[in-house]
Amino acid sequence: MLGLTLYIFLTGAATYNIDPDNDGSQYCWSENAGWINFQSATGGVFVSSTSVSGKAWGENIGWINLSPVNGGVVNDGYGNLSGYAWGENVGWINFAPTGGGINIDLNGNFIGKAWGENIGWINCNPGVGGGVRTSWLPPDNDGDGYIADVDCNDNDPNIHPGAFEVCNGLDDNCNRRVDEYLPVDIFNRDADADGYGTPAGALVACSQPAGYVGNNFDCNDDDPNIRPGATEICNGVDDNCNGSVDEGVQNTYYKDSDRDSYGNPQITIYACSLPEGYAADNTDCDDKYASVHPGAPEICRNELDDNCNGLIDEGNNYYPDQDKDGYGDPQSWKISCDPLDGFVLDNTDCNDADELINPPAKEVCDGDDNNCNKEIDEGFDADGDSIADCFDNCPKTTNKDQLDTDKDGFGDICDNCSETYNPGQQDTNGDGYGNMCDADLDNNNFVGPSDFNILKAAWLSDPSKPNWKADADFDSNNFVGASDFNIFKTRWLKSGPWK
Numbered sequence: 001m002l003g004l005t006l007y008i009f010l011t012g013a014a015t016y017n018i019d020p021d022n023d024g025s026q027y028c029w030s031e032n033a034g035w036i037n038f039q040s041a042t043g044g045v046f047v048s049s050t051s052v053s054g055k056a057w058g059e060n061i062g063w064i065n066l067s068p069v070n071g072g073v074v075n076d077g078y079g080n081l082s083g084y085a086w087g088e089n090v091g092w093i094n095f096a097p098t099g100g101g102i103n104i105d106l107n108g109n110f111i112g113k114a115w116g117e118n119i120g121w122i123n124c125n126p127g128v129g130g131g132v133r134t135s136w137l138p139p140d141n142d143g144d145g146y147i148a149d150v151d152c153n154d155n156d157p158n159i160h161p162g163a164f165e166v167c168n169g170l171d172d173n174c175n176r177r178v179d180e181y182l183p184v185d186i187f188n189r190d191a192d193a194d195g196y197g198t199p200a201g202a203l204v205a206c207s208q209p210a211g212y213v214g215n216n217f218d219c220n221d222d223d224p225n226i227r228p229g230a231t232e233i234c235n236g237v238d239d240n241c242n243g244s245v246d247e248g249v250q251n252t253y254y255k256d257s258d259r260d261s262y263g264n265p266q267i268t269i270y271a272c273s274l275p276e277g278y279a280a281d282n283t284d285c286d287d288k289y290a291s292v293h294p295g296a297p298e299i300c301r302n303e304l305d306d307n308c309n310g311l312i313d314e315g316n317n318y319y320p321d322q323d324k325d326g327y328g329d330p331q332s333w334k335i336s337c338d339p340l341d342g343f344v345l346d347n348t349d350c351n352d353a354d355e356l357i358n359p360p361a362k363e364v365c366d367g368d369d370n371n372c373n374k375e376i377d378e379g380f381d382a383d384g385d386s387i388a389d390c391f392d393n394c395p396k397t398t399n400k401d402q403l404d405t406d407k408d409g410f411g412d413i414c415d416n417c418s419e420t421y422n423p424g425q426q427d428t429n430g431d432g433y434g435n436m437c438d439a440d441l442d443n444n445n446f447v448g449p450s451d452f453n454i455l456k457a458a459w460l461s462d463p464s465k466p467n468w469k470a471d472a473d474f475d476s477n478n479f480v481g482a483s484d485f486n487i488f489k490t491r492w493l494k495s496g497p498w499k
Contacts, residue, residue, distance in 0.1 A: 016044030016054060020108070020135035027130030028110070033090065033119040034060045038132050047104065047136040049077045052095075061089045061119065078149035079104030079138035090118045106140055106147060108133045150174065167206035179206050187212035194224035196241075217241060234272035246272060253278035255287065262293035262308075283308060297345055300337030318343035323355040327372075348372060365390035419499040428470035433498040435474050439491035440498065447491040455480070455488055 018039040019026040026039035038045045040057040045066055051074055053067035064087045066073045071084035073095050080103045082096035095102050097115035102124055105111050110124035110132040124132045138147040144157040152174035153159040163172045167182050184206045188197025191211070196218035203212055219241035220226040230239045234249045250270040254263025255278055262284035269278060285308035286292040291299075294308045298316045305312050315337040319328025322342070327349035334340060350372035351357040361370045365380035365388050377388035382395055389395040393402055394414035403412045405419055412418040416427050417437035426435045431443065439447045441454040458469035458480045472480045474487040491498075 016046050017135040018045050018047070019133060021133070025109075025131050025133035028056075028114075028122050028124040028132055029130050030058070030061075030116065030119050030122045033058050033116070033122075035130065036061075036064060036122060045134075047075065047134040049075055049136070051075055052081060056085075058087065058090075061087055063088050064090075064093060075104075076149070077139070078147050080149065085114075087116065087119075090116050092117050093119075093122065104134060104136070104138055106137060106145060108135060108137050110134070146174075152176075182206040185214060187214055188216040188218075189221065190218070191221045192218070192224040194218065194227045196227045197221070236272065251280070252282075253280060254282040254284075255279075256284070257287045258284075258290040258292075260284065260290040260293045263287070298337075313337065316345060317347070318345060319347040319349075320352065321346075321349070322352045323349075323357075325349065325355040325358045327358040328352070350374075367391070417499060424476045426473075426476040428473070433496070435471065435476055436487065437491070437498040438471075438496075439474065439488045440496060441469075441471050445496045447488070447494050452488070455485070 016039060026037055028036045028038065030036060036056050036058045038056045043055040043057055043063065045052060045054040045056055051067065051072060053072070056064045056066065058064055064085050066085040068084075068086040071086055071092065073081055073085055074083040075081055081101070085093040085095065087093055093114050093116045095114045100113045100115055100121065102110050102112040102114055112125065113121045113123045116122055139154070140147050140151070141154045142151070142157040144151065144160045146154075146160040146162070148154040151160050152171055159170065159172050159174065161174045163174075165172045165180060165182060167179050169178060171178050184204050185208075187203045187205055187208055188199065189201035189203070189211065190197045190213045195213060197213040197216050198218050198221035199216040202216065203209060208214065217228045218226070219238055226237065226239050226241065228241045230241075232239045232247060232249050234246050234251070236245060238245045250272055253269050253271055253274055254265060255267035255269075256263045257277070259277075261279050261281065263279035263282045264284055264287040265282040269275060274280060283294045284292070285305055289304070292304055292306050292308065296306045296308075298306045298314060300313045300315060303312060315335045317333040318336055318340045319330060319333045320342060321328045321344045326344060326346065328344040328347045329349055329352035330347035333347070334343060348359050349357070350369055357368060357370050357372065359372045361372075363370045363378060365377045367376060367388070367390070369376050377390065380389045381387065381392075382389055383392070383398045385392065385398040385400045387400065387402065393399070393404055393409060394411035397411070397414045399411045399413045404410065404415070405412050406415065406417070406421045408415065408421045408423045410422070410425060416422065416425055416432060416434035420434070420437040422434045422436040424436075427433065427438075428435055429438075429443070431438065439451060441451040444450070454469065455472050458467055458472040460481060461468040462479045463470075469480070472484060474484045477483070
């Protein structure tokens with residue numbers, strides 16, 4: 001012991017860590033041997049993460065070596081002690097006996113009791129008049145009060161043996177069970193994310209997992225358009241999952257045995273689209289003959305109601321065709337079993353005085369309904385102002401008011417001389433102003449001496465003359481003369497724009 005004391009004095013570094021607060025927490029009690037001091041004046045015990053070493057002093061039994069050659073007390077790193085110490089006068093002391101054992105808690109306290117083969121139990125619990133505490137503490141990384149060997153997740157303070165189990169897919173209380181004893185529901189897979197699950201693929205859970213819903217009403221979980229509440233459409237599918245297909249949305253079709261596109265009202269079928277051998281019409285009065293149907297010509301003396309009007313052999317309506325274009329006037333007719341000269345069965349002519357006007361005629365821009373479709377000059381309104389191009393004074397520029405101040409047949413909005421009569425619209429210099437109002441021959445936006453000199457140079461010329469200048473031909477008669485000079489005078493000493 002003198003050597004150990006001398007070593008501490010020379011190095012100044014004590015290796016003991018019992019009773020860190022110097023409050024006397026350094027004693028265990030043996031019922032047969034009395035107090036045992038783990039931090040005596042001439043000895044001491046050191047606790048590390050792997051062992052408990054050094055010597056304790058028993059007041060009645062002498063030294064107890066916690067790290068003898070053939071034994072030693074082991075720390076498993078979590079404060080659970082095991083192994084044997086040796087008492088010079090009492091023999092072996094077991095730190096993990098059956099019915100006992102010592103571990104170090106999170107405050108550094110030695111908890112429990114060891115067994116001496118010759119002295120019985122050695123109690124190190126605090127509160128029995130003694131107790132041992134060390135500065136070494138077992139690991140508790142998350143600070144939840146549970147050391148790592150009992151904490152099943154020492155990185156989460158909400159997970160430990162004393163925690164309440166919550167619905168989160170984790171073992172919160174470290175009992176090796178997940179979400180136990182919590183209220184659960186049945187959830188169904190919703191693969192198409194339409195809010196309705198399939199009866200197959202049910203899952204029992206305490207909260208709704210992603211991709212699952214709390215119902216199993218979907219009849220097709222691969223199509224989000226098929227679900228309860230969806231609109232039923234005619235497609236051969238139960239869109240609204242009510243167990244019926246195309247209910248309330250199918251069409252009624254009628255048997256058409258004679259293939260004349262008129263069906264028998266007595267024989268029907270329901271379908272989404274027209275089936276082969278059926279018609280949408282149900283007005284055929286005899287489905288054995290393709291020549292018998294509404295609108296067919298009545299054939300006299302065949303004892304059939306050819307046109308399905310309820311009469312037999314009553315004859316046909318014949319309409320006058322004065323213009324001989326094959327289309328009759330619907331305003332009058334004659335009934336006959338036989339064709340009448342100058343009459344036709346058709347009644348769709350809208351002008352029986354003009355052979356060029358009838359349903360198949362081509363529409364032209366002339367103010368007439370050429371093709372009898374009750375529209376006039378359709379397709380001839382380039383500027384979209386509802387005025388046909390052939391009557392529009394600006395056919396390429398929208399001008400519903402058709403204002404034409406100079407009455408030259410061109411609307412003001414497209415007239416290059418909007419206030420000067422200019423039916424020819426000639427603009428030889430391409431500046432947007434017609435020759436009739438544009439006397440600015442030098443293009444400086446002012447009519448003055450320079451322009452007069454240019455006019456003089458072109459005086460009495462025509463396109464065959466070398467001094468011809470088209471811009472000076474204001475009246476567009478291919479001659480520069482008195483008429484042009486008179487026009488020039490009206491613009492003298494004036495500035496543009498030219499109207």
